Amino acid sequence: MMPKIPKEHLTKRYPESKTIRNALLKRNKLDRKIAVCEHDNIDYKSMLYLAKKSVRVIENLAAAVASLEKQNKEQKEEITTLKKRLGVMKNVH
Numbered sequence: 001m002m003p004k005i006p007k008e009h010l011t012k013r014y015p016e017s018k019t020i021r022n023a024l025l026k027r028n029k030l031d032r033k034i035a036v037c038e039h040d041n042i043d044y045k046s047m048l049y050l051a052k053k054s055v056r057v058i059e060n061l062a063a064a065v066a067s068l069e070k071q072n073k074e075q076k077e078e079i080t081t082l083k084k085r086l087g088v089m090k091n092v093h
Helices: 018-023 044-092
Strands: none
Touching: 018 044
16 A cells, blocks of 8 residues: 655645745646556556656755755855954954
């Protein structure tokens, strides 16, 4: 028996998350009905389709995480620069 997949789309479950929205673009939405046999087993074509879609989602999420890490690094550098400038300004007055 297959595990249940949440019915609500991730973009609806996390509406404030730009990262999830960017990672799960509409092109990743399952647009093909998955065929299930009478014993709740998935046929091989559907399994392959799901695997390919899953890999695409994982790749998009990895790219989103890398982008956030880069953004955080840039913000850290900016904060450090501003702290140094603030320290110089305190010493001037």
